[in-house]
Amino acid sequence: MMVKKTGFVVGCLLAFLIFPFFVSARDEILADTLKRTTAMKFRVVLDPGHGGRDSATRAGAISEKHLVLSIAKAVKTRLEQEGFDVVMTRERDEFVSLSQRALVKGDVFISLHANTVADTVGEGIRSMIKGIEIYTTNHMERSEEYSGKSKRLALAFQQQLSELRGINLRGIKEKSLAVLNQNQSPAILIELGFISNKEDLAFLINHLNYPNIAAAFVKAIKIYRSNLSR
Ligand SMILES: [Zn+2]
Structure with missing residues (x-):
């Protein structure tokens, strides 16, 4: 005891x-x-263009609004696996105005679209016009700082998307686009390819390419994020 x-x-x-x-x-x-959680709280806004009554461009039964939403979802899944906080301006087929989209804040804002040429353009020209385009604007209304960061973001994407197999990169362009001009974050718009071009369309509708697209997005955002601290 x-x-x-x-x-x-x-x-x-x-x-x-x-x-x-x-x-x-x-x-x-x-x-x-x-x-670690705080360090990883880097917020990526993905903005699948159009939606609802706004179908945007079409190629037969394929419409831009569905295509960019599918790709955005694949990118979102991959970014979340890498610890990013991801917000989408739309998760389904619904109309969201450009100014509503531009209000969604993040560390980066990436608008996703697909390109086309006019219906009147013949097949000979259609077969030649293809590839990804990255857009920035020189008219950001909110902040000069965002403008500089947007260009750095575009450069990071240029580097990674140029390495994608199966689709060309046409380069970075400047255009006054409402969703970028009114944006409250460093922002770019990516035209993921021309759905008026048979090769680009075949690439964009093939879900087997989505992991590679998503991986390029992850790498580009990581490069941009690491360059911020320099
Ligand atoms: Zn579009």
């Missing part, structure tokens, strides 16, 4: 001495987790 009681007292004493170490170790783990 006496042995048991002594054992109990020793046990309590040890627990009393060791407990603070457990507490401090637990606090360190919590602080570390919080630090």
Whole structure:
């Protein structure tokens, strides 16, 4: 009986001495987790263009609004797997105005579209006009700083998207676009290819290409994010 009681007292004493170490170790783990979570809270806004009554461009049964939403969802999944906080301006086939879209804030804002040439253009020309275009604007109304950052974001995307197999990159262009002009974040618009071109269309409707597109987005955003701290 006496042995048991002594054992109990020793046990309590040890627990009393060791407990603070457990507490401090637990606090360190919590602080570390919080630090990593905060560091990863880099918010990416994905803006699948058009939607609802606004179908935008079409190629037969394929409409731009469905195409860009499918690609945006694939990119979102991959970015979330990498720890990014992702917000989409629309998750379904619905109309969202350009000014409503531009109000959604993030560390970066990426608008996704697909390009086309006029119906009157013949097949000979259609077969030649193809590839991805990245747009920035020189008319950002909110901040000069966003304008500079948007260009750096475009450069990071240019580097990564040029390495995609199966589709060309036409380059970075400047255009006054409402969704970029009114934006409240560093913002670019990507025309993912010409659906009026057979090769681009085949690439864009093939879901097997989506992991590669998503991987290029992840790399570009990581490069942009790491360059921010320099
Ligand atoms: Zn569009």
